[in-house]
Amino acid sequence: MLNGFGAGNNTYLQFDPSGNLVSYNPGIGFNQQSASGGDGWNLAEHTQLTSELERKTVNLNTRWNIVDGVDVFFEGLHYQADAVELVDQTPFQSTLFGGTSGALRVSATHPLLTQQARDTLTSLGITSFGLGRASRDLYNNASSSSTKLSRAVVGFDGSFELADRVFYWEAYSNYGRSESFNFGTGLNQQRFVNAINVTRNALGQLVCDPLARNATYLTPGSNGFAGGPVPVADPNCVPLDLFGEGRPSDAALRYVTYPTRARSLLEQQVYNANISSSLFDLWSGPLLYSLGYERRIERGSFEPDAALNAGLGRSVPITPLRGQYGTKEWFGELIIPLVDPSSNIPGLQKLELVGKYRNVENEVNGEFDTYTYGLQWKPFNDVEVRSNFTRSLRAPAITELFLPISSAFSQVPDSCDSRNISGGTKPDVRRQNCAAFLQFYGLPAGGFTSTAVGATIPITTGGNPSLANESADSYSYGFTWAPSWDALRGFVFSADYYNIDISGVIASLTTTNVAEACFDNENFNTSDIPNANFYCSLITRRADGQIDSVQTGYVNGEFTRLEAYSAEMRYGFDTDRLGRFDFGASAYFPTNYETSVTGIVVTDFTSTSNIQRSYQLDTRWGYNNFSVGLSAYHTPKTQYTNTQTVETRETLFLDKYWLVNGSASYRLNDKTQLRFAVTNLFDRDPPFPSTGAGTGYDILGRRYHLSMEWQY
Structure with missing residues (x-):
């Protein structure tokens, strides 16, 4: 697979940390870039599962009764998170990539080569060679971030009587702000090419020389440097030794790398006022309504530093950006009873129509209407049947815009x-x-x-x-059975059908x-x-x-369509001497899930690892102040993807999988409670070759969580 040196092109070489050329084991090659074993670069070593994360959260909620029927309330939240990326990919010089990340062409007489390396190259008749490198000794590209999120809600609510009717009202203002700083390290491409082209001056000292041209690119492009900047004279330049890991000097690293910083800011303001009451009395009961108005303003900005804006590294210049939009929204809701429960009509214990409407005027996407209408029917006390249709629209988020x-x-x-x-x-x-x-x-x-x-x-x-906005038509129907018999008191069973069709899906x-x-x-x-x-x-x-x-x-995109069934069962009961027992079970059965972003290809995810049947079992026992519980999630054997064949993937199915979690809690007093949880109790790995995608898979293994809650 690889083109080596010497007779037969099968002499493979690499630089060791001392700068000498030593044998390189290519392993068992599968193609140009993949092999099993050998001395190659292992991408898995530079893929992280978790980040180093420190979080602080403060919540404050308060309510004060000013006068009868009028309360003022306040909700406050402050969240701060500092995260460090533990590993990431490095700067590359490789034939796998083009442009400035491509492999270098180096002269066999380059002055930074050791004498042993020059002698080895001369013995093989080599005058120049290609150099590929994963430069983790330049920087590891590991970044960090700091985020501060604040939210404040202040409002009034209450009730009053007028014309023999009770009115409930609310008015509030909400302000949220999220500010994030992202820090990283970049490789200055201009300084990089300056520093790898080196000569010796009259005193025999190693110096940068833009005319040396003894380190160019294997795919040279129009200027020998893959279309990037060409070497220029710089009195601050420090020669960069790439011939062996760890060879670059600290001075050279300071010269070719630079810190980066980018600031992201999101702000949201919401003003809402609503009132609800009964409009008038029908033969079947009061007609309930709710009306309201909302004004929402979204702002966002992104500010890269000067280096990112100038594109000093190997990415395109990143421009600062600022945008905002606002909405004006009217909304209302009606609940229309069609049967008086006290009439004792057989099969009509309850029958209600529910309607909801919202008009949104968006400064970016124009005006649109959303609505829901549905029916709730209770033929007798133990069973309730429901059905509804919804037309909804989603405006693009400020980040998507x-x-x-x-x-x-x-x-x-x-x-x-x-x-x-x-x-x-x-x-x-x-x-x-x-x-x-x-x-x-x-x-x-x-x-x-x-x-x-x-x-x-x-x-x-x-x-x-x-x-543009994405729109969705969805309808669902289902029922709930809660028997009133003494033998099954505490038992609840529900089942639902969903059908969702999203067009113009934002993707x-x-x-x-x-x-x-x-x-x-x-x-x-x-x-x-x-x-x-x-x-x-x-x-x-x-x-x-x-x-x-x-x-x-x-x-x-074009569309996303989902059709599915779900079912849930709960049963709980108390005993005189053994405490309380609770049991639960749920199941999800998708029958169709397909999506098309481009309109050219329709991807069917039905019964694949992206969306598959799943089951959950829950049980909890509580006695006095102590309780313990188990939750088990089951994913049956499922197809990895519907588009792969035996020619393109060796393993087409993922084996069945159980994930079991445990928890326990103990209440010390009315204000203090201890909680302990174990995720992935039996330390089960996800089925091969899953990487954790899909419902119910866990890639992190067994882990523990201990917390204490104290109220004052």
Whole structure:
């Protein structure tokens, strides 16, 4: 798989910490970037499961009765969190990546090479070589953040009588503010290329030399430096030794790296007033109503520091951003009784119509209406049947609208890779389009090995000020049975059916969405392969067909549809000598879950690890001030994904899984209670090859939580 040195190209070398060249074990290679064993870079060592996090929370709630029928209330919250990212990916120089993260081309006479390294290269007849590096000794890219969240609500509520009716009213103001600072480290690309081009001056000292050009790029681009900055003279430059881990000097590290800081601010103001009462009396009882008005203002800003704004590192310049929008909302609710419970009509113990309406005038998205209507029917005391329909809309969040364009890294399931070329939901369309793609780039007809499938590549993502509202039509019906018989008193059973259809769903366009919509698309212009359709134009490729970058971000997708059933049972009873026993069981049965962001590909998640049948059992026993409980979550054997085949994935199913949690509590007195909880009591790993995605899986293992609650 690898192209080495010497006769047969099978001599593999690496730099040791002393700068000498030693043997490199490539392991058992699977493709260009993946191998089992050997001396390669292990991505898992740079993937964290948890962060170092310190949180502080203060709550204050108070209510004061001013006069009869009028109360003033206040709610306050302050939350502060400081988090440290323990590990992350490093700066790379690799053939897997393009641009300034690509592999370097280094002269065999580079003055920073040790004599042993020069002699080894000379003996192999090498005049220049490619250098790949995961530069964790430059910086680990580990970042930190500090967040402060504050919220204050002040309002009045009360009641009064007028015209023989009781009115309930409320008016309040709510202000919330979240301020976050994110700190990190960047690699100054201009200083990096300055520092790796080195010579010796007349005194034999190592100095930076922009004319040396003895460390350029393996894929040089138009200027020898992958289209990035070229070396320039800088009196502050310090030579950077990349020939062995730990070789860079502290002075060189200070020269090529820089701290970054970005500030994010979100603010929300809400003013609400509402009143409720009975409008008049019907033959069946009072017609209840509620009316209200709400004014909401959302503001957001993002302020990168000068270095991020200038794009000194290997990402695009990140621009500051500021935005806001407001809404004016009228809302009302009616409850119309159709039967008088005291009439004792058989099969009509209760029958009510419920209607809700809200008109929203949004400064960004215009005006829209939402509403709900439903029926509640109680044929007799033990059973209640319910049904409703809802038309709802969701306006884009301020982050979805105004999030600044930023850089990140992601893998891409490149569709014409030999492992993917026969996959997808439209394999015939994909193979036809890939045939034209492979011919254009001069690649094998059966597909090629795309480095982006197994290694992350640069992507850009950000908000979209042109987002429209997403709308949803949903309906549900169900029933509750609570028998009044003495033998089953305390037993409750309920079951529901849900059907939700969201159109124009606001979604973050992923690299998977882009790749699939490019090649599984019947609209594919074979005369302009790089821009064969809109989605193909979001992918930037090199001359050899490898992906350089992908543009993603928030869009209005096509739809998301969900159809499911749920059921729940609860039963609790007290005993004279053994305390109280509570039991519960619930089940969730999705029958259809499909979504399409692009409208080209419909992804069916039904019965996969994204959404699957699940069951929960709960039991708790309490005696005096002590109680103990167990909760068990069960996920049956499920398909990993509906789009993979035996040709593209070795393991297609996830085995069944049980997750058991335990808890106990003890009340010391009326004001003090101790709680103890164990998550994943039996320390069960999720089924292979799950990484924890999906309901009911736990990847962290057994852990404990102890808390005390004190009220005053």
